Amino acid sequence: xxxxxxxxxxxxxxxxxxxxxxxxxxxxxxxxxxxxxxxxxxxxxxxxxxxxxxxxxxxxxxxxxxxxxxxxxxxxxxxxxxxxxxxxxxxxxxxxxxxxxxxxxxxxxxxxxxxxxxxxxxxxxxxxxxxxxxxxxxxxxxxxxxxxxxxxxxxxxxxxxxxxxxxxxxxxxxxxxxxxxxxxxxxxxxxxxxxxxxxxxxxxxxxxxxxxxxxxxxxxxxxxxxxxxxxxxxxxxxxxxxxxxxxxxxxxxxxxxxxxxxxxxxxxxxxxxxxxxxxxxxxxxxxxx
Amino acid sequence: xxxxxxxxxxxxxxxxxxxxxxxxxxxxxxxxxxxxxxxxxxxxxxxxxxxxxxxxxxxxxxxxxxxxxxxxxxxxxxxxxxxxxxxxxxxxxxxxxxxxxxxxxxxxxxxxxxxxxxxxxxxxxxxxxxxxx
Numbered sequence: 001x002x003x004x005x006x007x008x009x010x011x012x013x014x015x016x017x018x019x020x021x022x023x024x025x026x027x028x029x030x031x032x033x034x035x036x037x038x039x040x041x042x043x044x045x046x047x048x049x050x051x052x053x054x055x056x057x058x059x060x061x062x063x064x065x066x067x068x069x070x071x072x073x074x075x076x077x078x079x080x081x082x083x084x085x086x087x088x089x090x091x092x093x094x095x096x097x098x099x100x101x102x103x104x105x106x107x108x109x110x111x112x113x114x115x116x117x118x119x120x121x122x123x124x125x126x127x128x129x130x131x132x133x134x135x136x137x138x139x140x141x142x143x144x145x146x147x148x149x150x151x152x153x154x155x156x157x158x159x160x161x162x163x164x165x166x167x168x169x170x171x172x173x174x175x176x177x178x179x180x181x182x183x184x185x186x187x188x189x190x191x192x193x194x195x196x197x198x199x200x201x202x203x204x205x206x207x208x209x210x211x212x213x214x215x216x217x218x219x220x221x222x223x224x225x226x227x228x229x230x231x232x233x234x235x236x237x238x239x240x241x242x243x244x245x246x247x248x249x250x251x252x253x254x255x256x257x258x259x260x261x262x263x264x265x266x267x268x269x270x271x272x273x274x275x276x277x278x279x280x281x282x283x284x285x286x287x288x289x
Numbered sequence: 290x291x292x293x294x295x296x297x298x299x300x301x302x303x304x305x306x307x308x309x310x311x312x313x314x315x316x317x318x319x320x321x322x323x324x325x326x327x328x329x330x331x332x333x334x335x336x337x338x339x340x341x342x343x344x345x346x347x348x349x350x351x352x353x354x355x356x357x358x359x360x361x362x363x364x365x366x367x368x369x370x371x372x373x374x375x376x377x378x379x380x381x382x383x384x385x386x387x388x389x390x391x392x393x394x395x396x397x398x399x400x401x402x403x404x405x406x407x408x409x410x411x412x413x414x415x416x417x418x419x420x421x422x
Contacts, residue, residue, distance in 0.1 A: 040327070041352035042396060046296045059395050 006121065010224035012265020016258075017121045017221065018092060024132055026092075027051050030141065034085050037124070038105035039096040048134035050094065050127060054083045054141075058101055058251070062108045070151070076112045077148040084141025087114065087149075094120035094127065098215045100255050107254040107271060110156055112149045119258065122219040129218070156257065158244045158270035160278060163203065166244050167286070172237050173206035174245045176256045177276065181248070182208040184289040196248075197280030201287040203246065207235035211252040214259045227264055239266040246272040246279075295389035299357035306360040308367060312346045317414045321406030327399045328355030332363075334410040338418070340373050342366065347403060354396050358388055359403025366407065373411045379404060 002014045003022055011017070026033050027050070035053040037045050045055040056062065061079055064071055071079070085091060091109060095102035099119055106117045120127070128134070153159075158166070166173065180186040184200030202208065213230055215221055222230075231237045243266060245253035250273025260266040279285050290298070311318075312333035322329035328351015335344030347363055349356055362384065366376055381401045385393055393400045 041354075042394065043296055043299060043353040043392070046293075047300055047353075057394070 008223075009221070009263075011263045012224070013262045016118055016262035018118045019121055020127050020130055020132060023050065023092060023094070023120050023127075030084070030139070032088075033090045033092060034083060034141075035092050035094070035120075036083070036102075036105065037095055038093060038101045039124070040101050041096050044096055044124065046136065048136055051133055051135045051137070052139045053094075054139065056083070056105050058104055058108075062105060070108055070111060073112065073148045073151050076151070077146045080114070080146035081143045084144055085114075086144045086146060088116065090116050090118060092118045092120055094123045096124050098125075098212055098219050098255070099123040100211070100252060103258040104251045104254040107156065107257060111151050111153065113152065114149070121221060125219040156261075156270055158246075158272040160272075160274055160282070162270065163244060163246075163272050163274075163279070166242070167204055170205065172241050172243050173203055174231070174235060174237060174243060174253075174256060175202045175206040175208050176211040176245055176247045176253045177202075177208075178210055179208060181276070182206075184287075196277040199280045199287055201280075201289040202276075203279055204286050204288045206246075206288075207237070209235045209256070211247065211255045214256065214263075221259065221263060224263060227259060231260065231264065237266075239264060241266075242268045242270075244270050244272050246275040248276045249273065250275045290389075292389060292391050295392045298361070299353055299388065299392065301357075302360035302364075303353040303357035306347070306349075306356055307364040308346045309348060309360070310346050311348060312344050315344060315346075316417070317410045319406055319410035319413060321409060322349070322351065322355065322402045327396075328352050328359075328402055330355070330359050330403055330406050332403070332406045332410045334407070334414055336373065336414050336418075342371070342373060342376070345407075347406075349403075351402075352396075352399060354388075354393060355399040355402045358384075358393075358400045359406075361388070362404040362407060373415065376411055377408055379408075381405070 003019050005019050006014045006017045035050055036056050037049050037053045038056045093102035093106045109117055175182050182202045245256045247253040250271055253271050257269050257271040260269045315333035315335050317334045319332045330347050330349030333346045337343045385397050385400050388400055
């Protein structure tokens with residue numbers, strides 16, 4: 001499945017990416033492949049989407065409606081059935097904002113052990129820029145019998161207690177928010193919304209690498225060499241360490257999780273989805289500015 | 290209007306926002322929302338000192354719902370000549386109903402970003418008048 005254009009970028013797991021051209025050639029292979037659009041701008045799918053793509057909405061579909069958590073295994077199985085996905089289906093994600101929400105959806109799929117996942121390099125913006133076909137037609141697929149999976153919250157997800165232990169051991173953290181959020185400056189602007197946190201700043205010891213630095217202007221990911229320069233050269237991360245990424249609610253950091261895990265091949269990366277909206281509200285949690 | 294029409298209305302407003310731009314002589318420039326999540330707007334308000342709105346515009350960037358709904362809210366206030374009190378009395382639920390709950394879903398915060406920021410601008414304007422010289 002790996003293409004030359006992707007191979008040339010030198011990734012540890014090039015099979016995690018496909019090009020827009022590859023997707024265009026596989027639009028009708030709906031028996032084996034499901035194309036999933038996941039956007040921040042939830043109306044984009046209605047405006048037009050890749051033919052035969054289904055929509056997964058991170059709010060409506062992937063979150064528990066009451067508890068701050070992701071959907072449970074029964075609902076995940078039901079969602080997969082509804083989208084015509086089996087455990088063997090190759091799911092190709094794409095979306096707006098440099099695939100920010102596409103990688104978030106992919107990360108949630110991985111929590112449930114759906115590991116046969118790809119991202120369309122360049123996302124929606126590249127597909128549109130290339131003048132490829134878009135449709136408003138919502139495809140309908142026969143319901144599948146997706147077995148209820150087990151959700152594994154250990155390997156790629158970090159909770160508050162994990163982060164507390166992490167910083168006690170001086171392990172690496174990467175804060176992928178904007179420099180203004182990292183420094184705490186944004187929360188202190190007059191009349192500026194508090195973004196759901198009472199305190200501004202960052203978790204002690206965290207390096208700051210804004211998530212979108214991993215992509216080029218056309219929305220595609222930078223090469224492995226360029227990414228190493230950023231995450232290892234500048235932020236001093238290393239593939240043999242245990243790394244935790246975080247942002248505000250865990251969506252931007254899922255993008256960085258994808259980069260570190262698939263493109264640079266780090267073995268142990270976790271996404272702290274509680275992120276700043278949890279840490280910045282915790283009584284007596286240590287904060288740096 | 291059916292759902293498709295309501296989506297089309299939001300998309301049209303988001304692509305061509307009404308009353309967009311900085312109001313140079315505004316009494317209040319009120320920011321709202323989050324630049325990294327959903328959308329952010331700045332509402333510019335000028336009052337006449339007697340509870341009427343003399344000037345109103347906004348700037349912003351964000352998703353279709355945030356910007357489209359902000360444009361619809363600002364247009365409503367301007368077209369209907371609402372007073373500050375009347376704007377403060379506008380019901381968020383009714384506004385979301387008008388946009389379409391089947392379109393907005395749980396993105397009610399995005400849908401009310403423009404209107405809530407406008408209400409904040411009015412409150413700030415009124416506070417300024419109370420504490421002014």
